[in-house]
Amino acid sequence: MGIARGQSKLWKPARKTRSLFDRQLASPKDYRLRMSSGWTISDGTYTAVPEDRRTKKNVPYPTYIHQAYRATFGLNTLQLAHNAPITLCAMDVATDHLWKCAPPFIQSEVNVHPPNGPALWSQDESHQEAIYQETERQTEKRGKDVYGEFKTKPWGIWPLWVEDQWGSDYVLLVWYADDTDASANSFDTVTMAALYDPRRYPLGDKDGRHHPIIERKERLEGQVQKFFNRAGFDTSRLVFKEGKISPMPLDETTSGERCFAAVKELLECIMNYYLDIAQGAQQDFSKGFWNLSQWVNPYQYRIEMTGINAWVLMATFDYNARIAVECVEPDIKAEVVVDGQRRLIRPADLAGPSTPPDVAADNYLLYPSLESDPKSA
Template identity: 45%
Template sequence: MSSPAGETSDKPANGQLNTSLKRDIASVEDYEIRVGPGWTLNDGTYNHIPQGKRRKRDIPIPSYVDQAHQAMFGLTSLQLAHNAPITPCAMDIATEHLWRCLPEEVQNLVEVVPPNGPDLWSADRPAIDDNKDDAAKKLLGKKKDDRDNMFEKIFTGLQERTYKYHSELKKKPWAIWPIWVEDKFGSDWLTIVWYSEETVASSGIYDRLRMYEVYDPRRAMEASDNGRCEAIDLRKRRIMTQFIDVLAFGGINTRSASRCPAMMAPMARGEHTSGERCFAAVKEMLNCILENYIDGRPFNPKEDVLPSLPRWVNPYQARIEMTGINAWVLMSAFDYNGRIVVECLEPEMKANIVVDGARRTIKPYALAGPLNGPQIADADYCTEPLVGEAAKQEPQPKKNPKDQKKGRT
């Protein structure tokens, strides 16, 4: 499938993620489907029409062109390699699907905020302060048909109050927000979870922030005095400060807010699986809200706490689930006039990709990840030693058979 003429690309450049998600689709007439070379395994479910004999009515047109483009790019990016960074398109499609699969009672309790970053979470604080209005406009990268209205300002007389999406955040007590952060510690997906209350009882406007936490899978590269690779408090504190400013900019009362320390499964050295862990964190938090508050029991900030997530996550299983969601959404965007297929490449064809700044070649079963799952974190959510699959695969020095016979070591 190809993009309409004049459309900008969302593909990462120089290892960076383009999070603007710019879409400028005039109509379905601009949509084009190209068929590339390859082999198709036909089981007789449908009659194959040669490319030279296809008519215009034989070409499926998506009912939701913009969503089809998002899911298409998300699916393509997820298929490149098992450890390539998760793109905002793939994260948006996958996390929104998790929310849509919840019971309506839970959907009314929690908002899964569309992913964004890295501008709003930069360590360059003066740059954000100098362009605070622009930073607020970059708050959320929602879909094209909603963007114009979402960032329209609300006025009371001549006084500007807030952006429309801030009012959306005030409609539900719970919110979960995946964010992409780039700083000296690395480029990672983090998850912000918060709970708000009504300032005026029974108003349905949750404009008073009570409790929040930032879930970060990355651990410090250097061990602390106790020999453990612990969470990066410096990064967490910076993100929390900027998060509070973002909500306060939208008229949300943050004066009585408190942080609730919580942890998630750590990401080992040599891994770049924060996106998969972020998706797993969103799923786990939604299930937690489902289990604890679906019966109407209110969250009590004085007694309840935000949960620490499981100490073990298999990022490759999460990536496969995200791939399936993006594929299914893409298929449904065509009114199910499409099928999920396996593309058969020519034998011995090398599929080169770039992951973590290095060129790699996809190997058989690479997309499914290692056969052995990651280790379980210790009780303090650190691992000892904090080593990933990349470090485990370093070649070990070979022992001399003659030394073994002589009993040497």
């Protein structure tokens, strides 16, 4: 399920491996970086090492190899195109960084869980049951509740990757849970939850407005409650509230960028919530959690996510490495898959359109386009 970061399984070699001391020592030439034709711009900050002089000493090796692979994959996928879907790995690296940058008292109150999907959130219940059975088998095997990470703190923020007839999108789940006298320090009594979904109905109402997808919301609420029950939460007091988020235009696939922006904004909202409590103020959650910003520029956040993945990659090398800028030749065609359709990308596509998006309406619905608005005729 990808519930916790950094978990590793015990691995036993199938055959006996040779000791490192039995292997032939490599010569400096074996560490030469093989490069294709190209040119380099340097500002003189670092002394360039000629290709035929590079050895093991000046070729860095990552201290955290697992994180290096994850950040490399996340960075490469984010650079494909502005409208390519964001991978779970890239989202995990970026949102985990947001949590690590939060104040310590927020880190002690909030968990930002690794993104998960689509099996648990699909319409095929057989996929869901298979995941639950495997998870519970791991619980029996390890002798430890693999759902326990979800109960360590009162606040939970969880990006869900959802695939259904409406599209393939990130939907952000947020919940609050209490602990009890019987289970102190185990926040297993979930009281409130909200789903932030930027997708809207493809067809407008009589006024041309595109509303949130009720069918998806109700289905996901049922599946989330089922997850809470299987994970050992007490859902007797659970209430699902509305969560407003800037809507995604019908011709975009930017739910990932909007999900990342929502995680960032929610961490700030929770921080301000605790700061207000410290000053004696009270927060009314009777109508739900916070309504998020009505304006999100998804390409701004995609660039931020790219920067985070690049920074994490450099950090895994103890800052002994730098990120190179590579040239995408204009005549070379590159393909990405968006919502099951192949699209060609060009160098200008990497940063997204230069025109910023519109501000969402007060009711967070999409405005009708000029072509479809009968009043504009």
